[in-house]
Each structure stands twice: as C-alpha cells, then as structure tokens.
Amino acid sequence: MIVYEYPFNERIRTLLRLEDLYEKFNFFYHQTHPLQHHAALATIFEMLEVAGRADLKSDLLQELERQKQTLLSFKSNPNVQADMLDAILSEVDRTSSALMASQGKTGQNVRENEWLMSIRGRTIIPGGACEFDLPSYYAWQHRPAEARSADIATWFAPLAPLFEAISLVLRLLRESGRPAKMIAQSGSYQQMLQGKVYQMLRLAIDESIGAIPEISANKYMLWIRFTSQDGDMKPKPLESDVPFDLTLCNF
Known part of the structure; x- marks a missing residue:
C-alpha cells in the first residue's frame, strides 16, 4: 500500500515538510561519502528555511500540553491500558521538557557560524559550492567520514528536540483517525x-x-x-x- 497524506492547514503542512527533510537528513547523515554528507548539510540549511517561523516552538509546546491534558482525562477510564497511557504521558513530558530547554531561535548555532553561513550562501547558487568557490569546505570534505559525521551531529544537535516534538505530534495526529x-x-x-x-x-x-x-x-x-x-x-x-x-x- 502507498500512503498519501494531505494537510488541511498551513501548520500541519509545515510539520510534514520538516518531517520529510528530517528523513532525508537521517539518510544522508548515516552515509560516508563526502557528497552524501554535503546533501546532509544542505538539508540542515533547508530545515532552517522551513522552521524559520518564530512561533513554531511555542506551537509545538502548546500542542503537547493540550495532548497531555487530553490523555490525562483518560486516566479514570477502565477500558484504557494504564501502562500504555503512562508510557505516552512520559514521552510527552520528556519531549516537552527537552524542547523547552532548547535555547534561542531554531538553528541559531548554525546562523552564528560564519563558515557555515558562507557555505549556505554558495549552495543557493547552482553549482556554487565547487572547490574553487569554497576551498576550505572542499578540504573539510576530504576529512575522514567519522570526523565529518561528528561535525554534522554537533551542528544538528540543537535542532534535535524540535524534530522529536514534530515526530511525536504527527504520530499522535495519525493515530487519532x-x-x-x-x-x-x-x-x-x-x-x-x-x-x-x-x-x-x-x-x-x-x-x-x-x-x-x-x-x-x-x-x-x-x-x-x-x-x-x-x-x-x-x-x-x-x-x-x-x-x-x-x-x-x-x-
């Protein structure tokens, strides 16, 4: 079966776009070739474009709190499996706490990195990230795959709580129907x-x-x-x- 999804509003459309980018990032990040790591980094830049709305984080926090209150109302229902309900509530609490603890605007660490911003500026141009345009980036691509992976993981880490929240919210939405x-x-x-x-x-x-x-x-x-x-x-x-x-x- 092929599953197609259609968002009814702009908020869900944004979450689905970010989920799609996260899946692409995960795929390319776990590869080893320099071109695949280039694709992973370029995907982070795309994430920043889509997640640029300042209220995305607060929207997710409000939705998680609303879901928590809805789930708590099932506590007294004898037909609900208590252990499963507690597990979901615990996941909601953990995800909310991690998102709340993330500081600053989404992707601020990347925006404050001049080197990354120079790469982002060149990747917008078709073929703009060639070795003669960005020799330092070309040198970075020749570092060992493990070193490149570690760098990408460091740059993505502040975004992780946002994507964990998006994943949970979309999962709860899909399970509602x-x-x-x-x-x-x-x-x-x-x-x-x-x-x-x-x-x-x-x-x-x-x-x-x-x-x-x-x-x-x-x-x-x-x-x-x-x-x-x-x-x-x-x-x-x-x-x-x-x-x-x-x-x-x-x-």
Whole structure:
C-alpha cells in the first residue's frame, strides 16, 4: 500500500515538510561519502528555511500540553491500558521538557557560524559550492567520514528536540483517525465534511492499481480525483472504480 497524506492547514503542512527533510537528513547523515554528507548539510540549511517561523516552538509546546491534558482525562477510564497511557504521558513530558530547554531561535548555532553561513550562501547558487568557490569546505570534505559525521551531529544537535516534538505530534495526529474503506466511482470521490474541522487526511491505496490521488479539500467538502501516468509521465484521468482506505485525522 502507498500512503498519501494531505494537510488541511498551513501548520500541519509545515510539520510534514520538516518531517520529510528530517528523513532525508537521517539518510544522508548515516552515509560516508563526502557528497552524501554535503546533501546532509544542505538539508540542515533547508530545515532552517522551513522552521524559520518564530512561533513554531511555542506551537509545538502548546500542542503537547493540550495532548497531555487530553490523555490525562483518560486516566479514570477502565477500558484504557494504564501502562500504555503512562508510557505516552512520559514521552510527552520528556519531549516537552527537552524542547523547552532548547535555547534561542531554531538553528541559531548554525546562523552564528560564519563558515557555515558562507557555505549556505554558495549552495543557493547552482553549482556554487565547487572547490574553487569554497576551498576550505572542499578540504573539510576530504576529512575522514567519522570526523565529518561528528561535525554534522554537533551542528544538528540543537535542532534535535524540535524534530522529536514534530515526530511525536504527527504520530499522535495519525493515530487519532480510523481508516474506512471507500470506492471512488469512475475514479472520483466526494465527501461532505459539514463544517467539521480536520487536520490531515491519509489515503492508502494498493500500489498495483497504479492510481495517483489528486486531493483538494476545505471545511465543507473533500474531493479526490484519481489519475494514472502514461509513458511520458503525463497524468490522465482514471475512469475505473478505485478502492482505497481513507483516514481523517484530528486532535
């Protein structure tokens, strides 16, 4: 199954973008080639661009506190597994404390590093990080992989609490919904939302069907149109019925 996710607001859109960048960073960071470490560092720069909103940290702290209060209300419910609930509450507390303890603006340590900022300025230019543009960076790329990894880990460390909070918030959001089996008749599906507010949609579809969803939504209506790709990758509408799983998520 391929899972597609669609954010209903700008806040969730930002969190999903940062989650995607974090996955890319993790992949390239754990490699050893200098070009892969260049990609990891460039991804940190992208993270700073996306996470530049000053209220992102406070938004996450408020959401974690709200989730904590919601979870605490389940304490008296006999149908809730107490050990699992306590584990989640402990994770929320630990994540909130780490995020609260992080000082300054997101990525301030990177912004205050003139050497890193010189690299960031050149990476914006196509082909701008060549050896003749940044000889000191070229020399750094020739250091042992372990040394480069240690440097990247040091530069990323102040960002880690933010991404742990993003991961937890998105996990709780995804777990808030229950999948329902749907059929898009003649490749099209509509659902009235009747003003109910959702944060995110998740759509799971069998990969073998070859259907690609194009999703649009507002607080009144959800619309999904399935397409397929031909040889030159140009999308064309699907006219057959398409089965899929739909999950509407909301805190």
